[in-house]
Amino acid sequence: MSAFNHRYKLKVEALGKSFTLHNRGGVRVQGFENVNFSLRCGELLALHGPSGAGKSSILKTIFRTYLADSGSIRFHRNNNPEVDLASCPESHVLDLRRREIGFVTQFLKILPRVSALDAVAYPLIEIGTDEEQAKEEARKMLTQLGIREELFKLSPLTFSGGEQQRVNIARGIIAPKELILLDEPTASLDQKSSEVVLRLLDQLKQRNIAMIAIFHDQRKIEQIADVAVAIGRNEI
């Protein structure tokens, strides 16, 4: 089948997630329910809505950090059969994360003593890129995101919030992916750095990468998103 036949890169249908707290008498906390949307290659879909509506939980469920309790997440792969991310075995998920699906978390979590350059280069090294080449690409990516060269060798844990966020973005998008999930990628950034990040996301779109990003700022959504989906409490 040609790519033409696959209208959607990702199709989320009737997706729901609740949490059962066994140590609180089995109380169920609803994360989100009946979420539906779809996304094509080269599109950026923005999720927005009030805090606590379940936006981050949706991203985590697509990335399989959370296990969905209902619905499906059909991910069409370029060179492989389609998978349902809601139900495929966890062993497939590791492979998908290495090569096809990236996640830029809101906050950087990293071992102490790992330098910014190493942290950013690692996703490339992990998929077999030569170390020197990976570091060269990491340098370019960090420079593009406005991180000063004197910081490259330092641990990002010593950086400001905005710098950490940019290191996190660099790390999340440096390796080639087909789908990238971004949890408030511009939350800690000033206007100028935000613009840099949005330009970078636009370049990813040109490279036909599909993205789902959480934004709070309506102007950013208008500027970068192709589709906007509002997530509300218990409805969409």
Add this chain to the structure above:
Amino acid sequence: MNPLLSVHNLKKIYGEGCDDCMGPSPRPGPDNLCPICGSIIACTDVTFDVYPGEVLGIVGESGSGKSTVLGCINLTTPVNGGEILYSRLQSGIRNILEVDAQTRRTLQNIHFGIVYQNPHLGLNFSISGEGNVAERMLVADSRNFAAIQEKVHNLFERVELSSARFKDYPINYSGGMQQRVQIAKALINAPSLILLDEPTGGLDVSVQAKILDLIRSISRELNVAMIMVSHDIQVIRLLCKRIIVMKHGRIIESGLTDRVIDDPQQAYTQTLVHSTIQ
């Protein structure tokens, strides 16, 4: 990818044992004792795979069977049941619980390395740090003194042990240095699997960070697989892509590290995760 190591239904009982606890899926009790005969069920029905180059984490409270599993794999703890298939012996995939004594020594000295929380278990305190590592090369049949010394010194540089301290006795090393010598000893014969039993337990955080960075870089550069037992869920989160949660000698939950920690399905895993300082 084929597993490096496949553990199937591993069982270790301390005590007399009975038909129930020695059989498959023994009856669970409120603790790790057999409710029928009172024997200690150190581990039972433990099944998992380790893939080449991965770092697999094992978490769980004290007495949950984590170290027992490592001891069984390292062939230092005799088991009461199960099999451990290992794929890197010349003779092909073998159940290492059934190999002869010579193959067992080859596995322990060349294929596997182990790092204990207690350096007294991992190091010989009556010989120098250098001697500890060189000794392991000797048992692996290296005989060229100059070559051994060069290799040991290169490895000590890799684990950041200063050359002035090579000939000191382990008792004169700091806790962090003792762990680094243990890591060098585990690595010297280029193993395919390293077992880490709380390698940073009891170390202060700056030393812990050094050791963790060393473990991380070794696993990446040498593509050696590791099984890491730790109490520290945050450490496991950053080092391991997959984890196993143990309680009362049994695996109660396993899977992708972020999934197990952020969306734990079992009551005990929820207690464990929610007790952690983030």
